[in-house]
Amino acid sequence: MTAFTAPRHLVLRSPGERIALRLPVRALAALGLLVLAIVALSAVSLATGSYGVSLSELTETLRGISISRAIDNVVWEFRLPRTIAAALVGAMMALSGAALQTVTRNGLADPSLVGVSQGAALAVVALTVLFPELSPAYRPWLAFAGSICVAVLIQWLSHTREGSNAIRFILMGIGISAFISSITSALMTYGEIDRAMAALSWLAGSINAASWRDVWTLAGWSTVLLPAMLMMSRAMAALRMGEAAATGLGAPVHWIRPVLVAIAVGFAAIATSVVGPLGFVGLIAPHAARRLAHAGMGLNLLITALVGALLVGAADLAGRALFAPIQIPAGLLTAVIGVPVFIVLLARAKTQSY
């Protein structure tokens, strides 16, 4: 049963009215437009590339009609997994940033600013340079281990007798990030040149070689982490008002915080393990989502994920198509696209969320 209570909100009630959702129309419209934008971007991405595939050939191939083995290959093995992987990676980095910003109550928190991406990067570079014989299948697990170690270390170092301090957390993160980055650089400089070269392309944050295996890895972890995050959205909303207020509102702060950090680390680590460090997505997407439309935490997280997906999808498409066959890493473009967008968003904002 559905009823309009006010022109700006849509209220959904379950039969018996045990569950009711009050959804802002503007947020729903933003969600819809973002979905449309991602579908349009994906269509352009599938139709664009160095291998000439006409629209009719693309349509036929996507319908399962084989035009040629080469076109099947380009569409099904190169473009489609790459397009999906870009969207998933963007969404995961964005959600990681949203979780970190909520936990720390600091709008500057981002997986790459607080050492999470660097922890994953160090683990993967160490695997590539020191143990090249190990299968790349270990990457997600090692990246996760690297990230979680760094996250725990930063949490521990930033904890004081008075409790956690958001600014201390950020500063510790920046310091530890710099330390870890220097170890990664040392591995790259003094490691065997061929192995360092292999690690270098990954460090640039490129979705160039995304495969279906990567898509399944990203999608599999997302199906575990996203629902878990959405289930905590009410507590997250309370946490945005501060620990004391959240405790007063009945949010189980003592376990929500570490679980949220684990989810943030999980999203960033898995995404980083597949495509390398992608900076600024986790910083920009949550801000952009809040400015696109005010909504409850659950809906806001979905908008955040879609903004991240759109941002990385656009960066990857531009990177591979604008100057083809020169391939510009998506990580470089997310920084180039993201930073000005972030500045514009901040400049336009009348008030700050945090």
Place this chain on the structure above:
Amino acid sequence: MHRLLAALALILAAFLPPALGQETRSIAAANGTFDIPVSPQRIVALNDQILTLPLYELGAPVVGSAGRLAEDGSHYMRAGMDTLGIDFANTNIAFVGQFNALDVEAIAALQPDLIIGGTYTDPNVVDQLQSVAPTLVIDNATLGLVDTLKTLADITGTTSNFEPRFERYLANVERLKSFLGSAGDISVTLTFMFPAGEELWVYRDNLGAMTRVVADVGFARPEAVAALQETQASFSRELIEELNADFIFGFYRQQPDATPQAINAAYEKFAPGWCQALSACRNGQLVLLPAPAFGSTMTSLELALELVEAHIAARPFTPFDEGK
């Protein structure tokens, strides 16, 4: 009837992927064993300096290659013009991206029947390219220059181009040895300096043609160089006296601004008073060689040998005396 059959065969051949229309053979590479065409007709090389140049020199049909980006955004083959006088602009070789950022679609569009990469190629890209054509990984660092060239000649069916040239090189090595008498009594250090003068690299092995020539002729190395665990190391400026030898070689032309003057100035910047500290330099036996001398081709091997012969065998020199 025969004409009809011939026309049908032509039409079929036109629609078949290149590798399907050819006789194949099994070959082992660093990433496994693959069925490749006996005589590949459309090869894509995933590194310009290490693969494209030797393949082109061997006469293999290279249709695509990775390259480098210049500061102005244009692309080029590293050492291509300098070593063999070739680049993307004066050959039919298509640019397919940088060796660490390849455009897999551009490679697929060339319809290659064989793709050759190295251990530096992203393994995920290698996996993707297997669906386009057999993609072989050649571990040039482990094989060394000559075995890499032999392997490339073997897999491209150009061994008959490689062998006579290599035999002539070996004969020239023997000739140089006869000029020198006892080559093992002459010590040689191989250094590498960039114009910035921030780091001095010293090579025990794996500096392309030059380390191969030094090893083939049988020159001695200073203890500190022979003891290097890795094939090369960034050397401390405080220990440069350990590099002293009868001859010290360096290189110029490795990048556009690496002029002989710039490299000499870089040595001085790296370690002021460098030349006075080393008898080889004081005696005019620090020699800068052009970059193709450390390249990955037969041309580089021949050039390195000729330059070493001219600088060591064709003139008197002052031997390094450890006591002085």
